[in-house]
Amino acid sequence: MVMKKLINDPKNVVNEAVAGFEAAHGDIVRVSHDPMFIARSDAPVQGKVGIVSGGGSGHEPLHGGFVGYGMLDAAVPGAVFTSPTPDPILAATQAVDGGAGVLHIVKNYTGDVLNFETAADLAGAEGIEVRAVIINDDVAVKDSLYTAGRRGVAGTVLVEKITGAAAERGEDLDTVVAIAEKVNSRVRTMGVALTPCVVPHAGEPSFVLADDEIEIGIGIHGEPGRERIKLEPADAIVDRLLGPILEDLPFVSGDEVLLFVNGLGGTPQIELYIVFRRAAEVLAEKGITVTRSLVGNYTTSLEMAGTSISVLKLDDELTGLWDAPVQTAALRWGR
Amino acid sequence: MVMKKLINDPKNVVNEAVAGFEAAHGDIVRVSHDPMFIARSDAPVQGKVGIVSGGGSGHEPLHGGFVGYGMLDAAVPGAVFTSPTPDPILAATQAVDGGAGVLHIVKNYTGDVLNFETAADLAGAEGIEVRAVIINDDVAVKDSLYTAGRRGVAGTVLVEKITGAAAERGEDLDTVVAIAEKVNSRVRTMGVALTPCVVPHAGEPSFVLADDEIEIGIGIHGEPGRERIKLEPADAIVDRLLGPILEDLPFVSGDEVLLFVNGLGGTPQIELYIVFRRAAEVLAEKGITVTRSLVGNYTTSLEMAGTSISVLKLDDELTGLWDAPVQTAALRWGR
Amino acid sequence: MTLNDQPNSALADAAPRLDAAWTVRWIRRSAEVLAANRAALNTLDREIGDGDHGENMDRGFQAVLPKLDALAEGTTPGAVLKLVATTLISTVGGAAGPLYGTAFLKAAGAVGAAESVDAAALVVLLTAARDGIVLRGKAEEGDKTMIDAWTPAVNAASSAQAAGSAVGTVLLAAADAAADGAQATEPLVARKGRASYLGERAIGHRDPGSQSTLLLLRAAADVLATA
């Protein structure tokens, strides 16, 4: 079977997409091609904590789409589903260092953690104070003692937005780190895949689901989740995802939350809203109030069909930072 | 084969999605469920020309995602891929009438045109001045004399944004109509499908493409286009789409344009940017300057994989209106 | 012609005039037939349109059914037709909704307040329905639309009535002509509706609207025959 994608050479997928991103969003970002990273057009912002994220490509708009005022200072795209190497992470860190230190927001995958770690060591050796916050919001991986730990998935977007707002309003590195950790500690996510995706250089689906099977607890690289079950109505699937999310924190009656229904890339928006409807209904039944919402393709797995639900427990501080102006290619309000 | 969608009953897809949309975006819109339409939360805005669009569902965020300050006053969603009936169009028209008349933005499909026509007649009988602008930006349909005319596709988003800005700044109905017609007359679009989509109540793909076939000139309901060819590299496909677009207006050296690469629903963003890169390159070679850009899933065909390219010839007036603040679920800047 | 297409003149002439009860039975039968043909019409529409014609027609006629139950005693054919018209307009959507809606509306207008319809009035009714569709959709014969079923049906009805046939025979003539007309859309390139985007690729496929027209007119003849 021929792989059906709008690409040229699989080897050039990331390069060309980044070039397209640069052409489309030159008002917001500038791009370094080698080493490859995407930075705010006005980086470094003197006196501001710099925020760098990154990871394998294929999750767009994560992370490049979130570079700009009020969010990330730079994003470092690796090959598809492969962590970037330390060199571009170091270069991005240097490029956004405004003298107030740099935060690395890293999704919890061995490769990402190790490569960011190496880059941080190298940056430290050059006198840049670098701190890392590891995002691990995925409740699908049950027992963290016998695994590489929980994975970082769509909750990353919320960490990046809120932490970016804190840095933008001038908080120092300790405070920015604390806020990133706070968001990470209060957000829980679980996803479901209806179909797999095809990594361009692989040319074949990363896993196979029967016509009537879905994968509950899917990872954003197609890593398997909790269980493979027969296709169910959307409401039943939402209940399967929300249950473990709500139990885990736990979220309780009286909580105010941000409800984030994320598309994995191949699921139409009309379905995401069907999911949102049921999730909001379940939360309401439990006395949990949705005060902020986000619906759309924000942390994708190429063309995978499916969704993830994230719930973030808000307080006045986080709500205020969420509402603060942001101007990126993929998330924008207030300016 | 089981249809793989995050839905409950196919009959409730639109209802439930609209309910989810309402739950997620209550700050921007209010929803009437029967007759079904989505209106700005502050409608009617007294003294402002009301702008209503609508059409079959399945193209989300078109049109509901574009309801809000600076764009649409109301959107009327029909069943999936089926024009709404006159009743909700009339109700939406009444709901947004602020005394300055109402513009209907209608994509050129027989069903849409006829149902909006009937609604306009009924609204007129109630003393509301209604004008319609029919959008027909799709260059894939070659000879308009022997067809129902060119189809309205992704260019509709640009018409809605720019016309909405004109209405928001207080232009009268004649001027708003003239601007809508101006945008429509200066925008050209052509699309390509890599895979078909499945309408929920049908349960089967609306057309079949071989594993290595693509459809050049696809319509947003899966209507066939110009030709069915073997899969090609992205750059070659972009060239096939841009050629007819540029010839048609024609766009010439020295033009300033808005370049809009639209995803049809199932194509990952990374591919859309590969398409954008090539399109921008071709325009640059021809001396056409891209001064504004839009990339993303804005006029979709459920989960269809593919893209459409729209080019809009700008001038100072249109650029200013494009840049004006907009606050909708799917397009937002400046507030 | 299939067996089903054979006129059955003995039964056809059983009732000389069409009254409100017949009109209601016709619409009920149409709803039945459209429900049964929902998937088939969707398939025709999927081939050269967007695959929803069966869905649309079924939704509309199912919406009519409960309203028929609520009709007052002593209603007229015109009142029934008008009820069908407004219901189709507000429930079918797509191209077919306004087109069939207008057809029934014009048909209602043509029969006015009459208590029943004879063969001559039937021809007037069918003509008005067809003219309503043309008024809205601007299709000509040969454009590969429902008009390609309607116009032969109107012509055949008119000839049959001119030759002195009773309503049953007139209806059968209309249905038979619609069947031929629907079949005759198959080799055509479309010039109206979604199928027009297909160019040559529409050749070999029957227009779904011509098929639903045939089903409606056949139902009209059938309910009379089995009354």
Add this chain to the structure above:
Amino acid sequence: MTLNDQPNSALADAAPRLDAAWTVRWIRRSAEVLAANRAALNTLDREIGDGDHGENMDRGFQAVLPKLDALAEGTTPGAVLKLVATTLISTVGGAAGPLYGTAFLKAAGAVGAAESVDAAALVVLLTAARDGIVLRGKAEEGDKTMIDAWTPAVNAASSAQAAGSAVGTVLLAAADAAADGAQATEPLVARKGRASYLGERAIGHRDPGSQSTLLLLRAAADVLATA
């Protein structure tokens, strides 16, 4: 044990010390073998990871090749290993990049500026490489990672050297033990890396990193054997 896994002691002991030329030949052979096994490693990784391990390793070693050409005359094994380390770190990415990068870096450190490596130094080199991976990745034996190939390899090399074997035999022992170790990952549940998310579902699949470790160590033995 397949035929390929048989030690060939006659040839293995042909060269008593490993010099810079051998190191370059080893890396070139590794690049060849990894390119040839690119798809196979991707497949292993697709089964219990994200399908890119072959891609990653191939990208890294291909990036090393042109740099080998540019190496000065009279270089040392340590300098070659360091070049490999920095190139892998900056081109492989994923988990394997920092892990193999650190392994080669620590190996380079272990041999220092020596012009060649004897059996004892080889054991030190392999041990340092393995320890570097553990330092970064914190995996223990049985976690179903590349460590499950490295640790048996280091142990076998150490025993062979203690028994007085020359470098060739030590390398063959290491490669053979890595082969057994890689195979032994198959029944395991993973506790590190992406495969750890699979729980029981990882059972029956070989860890891709243990396989690439086997390929690297086998290449080391082979280039000596065919020198």
